[in-house]
Amino acid sequence: MKYLKFLLVGIFFGIVLVKSEAVSWYRIYEMFRFQSFHMYGIIGTAIATGILFLQISKKGYVKSIKGADIFVPKKDSGFIRYIAGGIIFGFGWALIGACPGPMYILLGTGVLSMLIVIAAALLGTFIYGVLKDKLPH
């Protein structure tokens, strides 16, 4: 039962991303060609709403389900890993038009070839794990 709420969050997330067309390969292409405001609108309002929520929760108006403060883990400081990893990720995102959430959502919409992408993404993550200590971070 404790997993039911996460299943529901996932279902909601999947529906929102399909209905927003953020899972559309074409919308990602259009975004990187600066030919539409659509994706910038989605990402922009998501971040704006997120900032608002986190500022309100910082003031203590919102607590977690267990009554604790809302907590967002801090990313490690660094530069190379974020810019280099980010660029590599961006290549893949623009090529297949899907990031790690939409990959699964698109599978659910019936794009079975996403299984190939997911398998390759698992392999990519595995390769990172193998090379991690040799890479600059």
Added chain:
Amino acid sequence: MEYILNPWPWYITGPLIAFVMALLLYFGKTFGMSSNLRTMCSIAGAGKHINFFKMKWRDQLWNLTVVLGAIIGGFIATQYLSNDAITSLNPETVSELQQMGFKDAGATLVPNEIFDLENLSLRSLLLLVIGGLLVGFGTRYAGGCTSGHAITGLSSLQKPSLIAVIGFFIGGLIMTNLLLPLIFN
């Protein structure tokens, strides 16, 4: 009902995505989809040989449940909450893509020219594999993806996430504007 069945506007869906992040934070978790790839590697036994995958993956089962839900959500949205509305792309985008060999841009969520399993060419297979590899490797190297960095990281005003998102866009802009026209000419 038409409001539900038609595509939803960005000013509705953007805040709803933030709501997903807020819900997970409320449940004491973090919104980050790419972590699941690491978890799945660990479940498959990668931790036996590589330290990076030595983790208590049972603690991450909640996130795999979100993935399962996302798959179901994708199914529900296309089966029960959609009509035949075509993605209203910029006409310029459509004609550009047509010249690159993409017919019917916007009629489906992904182009059949790359994703159609029944007519999968060697080129499409390579693109799917390379794309997946880049996403899987890049997201772990950068320590997050669109949900972890662009939404959660930027909402919490973290500098590393800003650097990562700038990276996402540098990579995406190069791929779409320079490499895709070479691949599809």
